[in-house]
Amino acid sequence: MKFCYFAVHVEIRFCLIGLVPLFRLNKMQLLICGIILIWFGQNSYSANNPVVLVQPQLASPLLLPYNPTQTTVSLEKPFCVFDTLNPSSNANVDVYVVLSSVASSTFTPWKNYKGTNGGSTGPYRAASFKLPNCASPAKLSDLSIPSKLLSTLNEYLIQIGNNSACVNDPAATDLCNGPLGVGAAYRFKFLLIDGALVKGETSWSEPVFTRQALDPADLDTWIGKRTGSSVVIASVLSSVTFLLLCLLIPMSIYELVHRVKGKWLSGCNHKPQMVETTFTMVIRECHW
Amino acid sequence: MAMSDEEKGGSVGLKALLVFCNVIIALCGLTLYAETIWVATDAYKVYPIVGVTGKDDIFAGAWIAIFTGFAFFCTAIYGIFALIQENRLMVVLYLGLLLIVYIFECASAITSFTHRDYMVSSSNLIKKQMLRYYTDNSTPGQLITNTWNKIMLGQQCCGTDGPLDWINYNSTFSATNTAPWPLNCCVRLRNFEVADQGACYAGDVRYVLTDGCFSYIAYSINRYTWGVSWFGFAILLFTNSELIATWLMEKGNHRVLRPR
Numbered sequence: 001m002k003f004c005y006f007a008v009h010v011e012i013r014f015c016l017i018g019l020v021p022l023f024r025l026n027k028m029q030l031l032i033c034g035i036i037l038i039w040f041g042q043n044s045y046s047a048n049n050p051v052v053l054v055q056p057q058l059a060s061p062l063l064l065p066y067n068p069t070q071t072t073v074s075l076e077k078p079f080c081v082f083d084t085l086n087p088s089s090n091a092n093v094d095v096y097v098v099l100s101s102v103a104s105s106t107f108t109p110w111k112n113y114k115g116t117n118g119g120s121t122g123p124y125r126a127a128s129f130k131l132p133n134c135a136s137p138a139k140l141s142d143l144s145i146p147s148k149l150l151s152t153l154n155e156y157l158i159q160i161g162n163n164s165a166c167v168n169d170p171a172a173t174d175l176c177n178g179p180l181g182v183g184a185a186y187r188f189k190f191l192l193i194d195g196a197l198v199k200g201e202t203s204w205s206e207p208v209f210t211r212q213a214l215d216p217a218d219l220d221t222w223i224g225k226r227t228g229s230s231v232v233i234a235s236v237l238s239s240v241t242f243l244l245l246c247l248l249i250p251m252s253i254y255e256l257v258h259r260v261k262g263k264w265l266s267g268c269n270h271k272p273q274m275v276e277t278t279f280t281m282v283i284r285e286c287h288w
Numbered sequence: 289m290a291m292s293d294e295e296k297g298g299s300v301g302l303k304a305l306l307v308f309c310n311v312i313i314a315l316c317g318l319t320l321y322a323e324t325i326w327v328a329t330d331a332y333k334v335y336p337i338v339g340v341t342g343k344d345d346i347f348a349g350a351w352i353a354i355f356t357g358f359a360f361f362c363t364a365i366y367g368i369f370a371l372i373q374e375n376r377l378m379v380v381l382y383l384g385l386l387l388i389v390y391i392f393e394c395a396s397a398i399t400s401f402t403h404r405d406y407m408v409s410s411s412n413l414i415k416k417q418m419l420r421y422y423t424d425n426s427t428p429g430q431l432i433t434n435t436w437n438k439i440m441l442g443q444q445c446c447g448t449d450g451p452l453d454w455i456n457y458n459s460t461f462s463a464t465n466t467a468p469w470p471l472n473c474c475v476r477l478r479n480f481e482v483a484d485q486g487a488c489y490a491g492d493v494r495y496v497l498t499d500g501c502f503s504y505i506a507y508s509i510n511r512y513t514w515g516v517s518w519f520g521f522a523i524l525l526f527t528n529s530e531l532i533a534t535w536l537m538e539k540g541n542h543r544v545l546r547p548r
Binding site: 062064066067069072144146150159164179212213214215217223225227230234237240241245247251255 | 380383384387390391394397398401402404405406409410412413415416419420451452455456457458459462466468483484486487490491492493494495496498517518521524525528531532535538539
């Protein structure tokens with residue numbers, strides 16, 4: 001069924017936008033196109049869809065301070081936004097994602113991540129979730145109960161770009177919430193899908209920049225100023241050592257010279273000698 | 289020894305003081321020895337972070353100080369004997385030995401402190417290393433990964449400056465993982481089970497550890513440096529005055545003993 005829709009939409013765009021190929025079509029094909037337009041006009045994206053003048057919002061930075069990351073963006077789910085359109089209880093909300101630079105007021109829905117090259121050629125359908133229950137929303141107090149936390153978070157938030165597995169999976173053709181580009185501006189839109197019909201939509205969000213990935217090589221590892229402690233240790237120790245060397249080296253030289261001279265002069269014979277000096281009598285010992 | 293009473297009295301007092309100083313140096317040497325063994329055994333388990341930078345001067349300084357600490361002890365004991373014996377050759381030898389040990393200890397103190405500045409003057413060096421090596425398959429990569437896992441788990445911290453490190457920069461981790469940050473950045477319960485992995489990876493502040501580990505690493509390295517450098521510095525200044533005093537005494541004795 002989904003494949004059918006996809007084909008139809010491709011056809012419609014072909015008829016509407018592909019003006020050059022239009023004259024190549026024969027009357028029969030033009031007729032078919034016209035019939036398709038009449039049949040599926042409400043289904044194709046057009047200004048006829050009621051637009052709710054609400055923009056998708058980023059999750060509160062108080063709750064998720066690291067949002068958006070390099071490849072993901074967490075949005076608040078649209079609570080009570082589509083109430084004026086009287087959605088049925090089993091209505092779904094689709095999230096469409098597009099690079100901000102190629103966003104336009106009209107687009108063809110149902111495209112997927114691969115078909116639009118991750119939103120770089122047009123909006124793609126990134127995620128689909130059940131319309132949040134406006135009448136009895138999940139209790140915010142449940143956020144403090146660990147067992148209920150994740151389900152409650154998921155009630156309120158939708159993370160775009162958190163499925164990198166489907167990007168290289170050939171089987172995943174329909175819904176792929178692939179990672180967003182790093183450091184790029186994206187816009188988001190919620191579409192209300194009731195049954196198989198697009199019943200309403202929000203405006204495009206403001207551009208949301210995913211986080212720029214910095215190169216760790218750019219980190220400046222320069223030490224900067226030496227700390228005072230290091231200067232003190234190095235300078236005090238070196239000057240004090242210099243002082244010590246100044247004292248001890250001459251002393252040892254003097255000592256050596258004196259000993260050699262003393263031994264040579266006195267002819268030391270390993271016996272203490274009494275020597276008379278000017279002031280007092282001292283024992284002259286032989287140290288060698 | 290026939291000294292005048294005055295000279296003898298002064299000399300004995302100075303000698304006693306010097307012996308006392310040597311006892312203190314011996315004790316300080318033992319303390320330095322024990323303390324730098326503690327540094328070299330790396331009680332805070334941050335050696336890989338220091339070692340993978342290619343320099344481990346803090347620990348080299350600690351190893352030198354293990355040697356000098358024990359050498360201070362031995363030399364001081366020898367010095368006590370030399371002073372008691374009043375053997376001038378022994379005292380001169382003691383001075384020479386102590387000077388050599390002194391110079392080695394200077395090297396240890398200065399090296400250790402300059403390397404501390406290199407490591408922790410800003411968090412960028414450690415951050416860069418973490419981004420480069422965390423979850424890398426190489427040997428240093430495994431060392432760094434283990435070290436960081438232990439630190440993040442034990443200290444309840446995440447990244448160098450916080451979880452933003454992991455999502456602001458390209459890293460080996462981000463190239464191979466879809467999670468925004470490692471699992472050890474997630475808050476854990478008392479039994480060390482991850483409290484809520486989904487909420488942690490979604491970035492819920494109550495389930496992500498928001499503090500960085502840099503303060504812990506800087507604290508460890510600072511403690512090591514205090515042990516090796518500042519304690520060494522204190523011993524060195526004390527030894528220095530003791531050396532000069534011994535030298536003066538020696539000089540004084542020399543004048544007394546030497547015939548004129």
